[in-house]
Amino acid sequence: MSNATLDGAPIALEDAYQRAAQILGSAKFPVVAGLGTDAAGARAAILLAERLRGAYDHLACDDVFADLDVTRSFGMFVTTPNEARVRCDVVLLVGPGLPERWPALFERLALDQPAYFNNGAPRKVLWLGPKRNEAKVEGVEIETLAATPQTLPGLLGALRARVGGRPISLEGAAAKKIDALAATLKAARFGGVVWSAAAIDGLAVEALQGLVTELNATTRFTGVPIGARSGASGVVQVSGWMTGFPPRTGFGRGYPEHDPWRFDARRLVDSGEADAALWISAYDGEAPAWTRDDVPMITLAPRGASVSLGLYIEVGRPGETHDAVELAQETSSFVLRRAKAPSDTPSVAEAIVEISARFSEEVPC
The missing domain is CATH 3.40.228.10 (Dimethylsulfoxide Reductase, domain 2)
Known part of the structure; x- marks a missing residue:
């Protein structure tokens, strides 16, 4: 079962999903960042950014x-x-x-x-x-x-x-x-x-x-x-076939636009252009690079991640707690990695589906 906290205090998982939906659904320009996830998680995250008319970025984009x-x-x-x-x-x-x-x-x-x-x-x-x-x-x-x-x-x-x-x-x-x-x-x-x-x-x-x-x-x-860390190569491929662009792409005008400067998640948050952030780091719980802590943030990360501010929802590690499709460095192709220690902790894709199901009708789509 997944754990969830709000500013470090335990919160029921159902309440966490509902609060995440409220934060993202009420934002004018949210950013879906980190994207340290497998192919299914990347696809769900990009679809979420599109639905919210926001932007998405990967934590290793500078290397990419x-x-x-x-x-x-x-x-x-x-x-x-x-x-x-x-x-x-x-x-x-x-x-x-x-x-x-x-x-x-x-x-x-x-x-x-x-x-x-x-x-x-x-x-x-x-x-x-x-x-x-x-x-x-x-x-x-x-x-x-x-x-x-x-x-x-x-x-x-x-x-x-x-x-x-x-x-x-x-x-x-x-x-x-x-x-x-x-x-x-x-x-x-x-x-x-x-x-x-x-x-x-x-x-x-x-x-x-x-x-x-x-x-x-x-x-x-x-x-x-x-390839860069945290599944970056696979996320770039998923982004390419879904939008025609790599990460650092936004949907503010209703269609995908790629701009490595405009849609840099760190710049968006630190400048105040993004008014909410969903941070995804399912492999090792890497923290975001931005410095502001007053922007509402939801973090999807594995157990053991150090998250003291904002809303935290525990997710499984791809290929460890759940089966995952990833771009393998060894073969330069997508492969299925079977879970080493299966658990009922939700994957990134499953957590995003739960959040999306709780949006009000006013959310743009």
């Missing part, structure tokens, strides 16, 4: 747009982890903390094994900008080049220049190292670059895609992006 903005303005080479595992004889890792963001990285890409089409020769693994001691992986020989997130764009630009045979301003040992890395990348039969936009900025993402583009003039090279 580091990749998406490059795709929209420049283009992007990507493939699935499975194809990279089978084909890539050279793998370039870019940025720190990649195993933290995808714990199965080395196992899934089988970096300790040869590529299937490489006649048994070991893969060559390069890593630009790892954390200290992060590149020490049992069974995998990794060639590293130190860099910070701030210097990565310049380093990638230098690599691109040398791949294309153009001069760079570096000299001595640094230039020799860049030339050696460029030669390794150019010699790949099928290369792949792995990165996480949570670890590097949009400029670095654009720089590495420029490098991949340069390499594709003479060989085959592609990318394996690591």
Whole structure:
């Protein structure tokens, strides 16, 4: 059974649903934010935002747009982890903390094994900008080049220049190292670059895609992006097929409009443009980033979430307390994850259905 609180005090679940409906139904411009949920929860949340003529945003949108903005303005080479595992004889890792963001990285890409089409020769693994001691992986020989997130764009630009045979301003040992890395990348039969936009900025993402583009003039090279946290990749897909846009989309004029600045949930709440918020973080109970605490807020989060203000309704964790359809990093496709510990705690989708059923007739639809 789900728990609910109001400003930290227990409240009956039925009363919590009714109060949530009153808060959202009386708002002039509510925002449905967080969206840390599975496909069903994302669909329910977007439909709710549409019904309320509000907006919706995902908590990891800054990371999402580091990749998406490059795709929209420049283009992007990507493939699935499975194809990279089978084909890539050279793998370039870019940025720190990649195993933290995808714990199965080395196992899934089988970096300790040869590529299937490489006649048994070991893969060559390069890593630009790892954390200290992060590149020490049992069974995998990794060639590293130190860099910070701030210097990565310049380093990638230098690599691109040398791949294309153009001069760079570096000299001595640094230039020799860049030339050696460029030669390794150019010699790949099928290369792949792995990165996480949570670890590097949009400029670095654009720089590495420029490098991949340069390499594709003479060989085959592609990318394996690591998706952002809290189900962001799946939510982006759901948003795309429902509205034609990614999150940070609003329905204030009765149809979907996408604007990464206008519909940034943090800006909407802190500026006072949004007069109510539904915050969804079903995976780990991450708190919202806005600073105002005087905007009426409903939080849907799992047990253990630290919620002391506003209305809190406990929901289950996708794939743990209830079956969930999510976009899997391992396959780049939607998969069904069976519940590990099934319970009767409502899912995000079920909680939103209960709230929506209690709206008055005056709510726009």
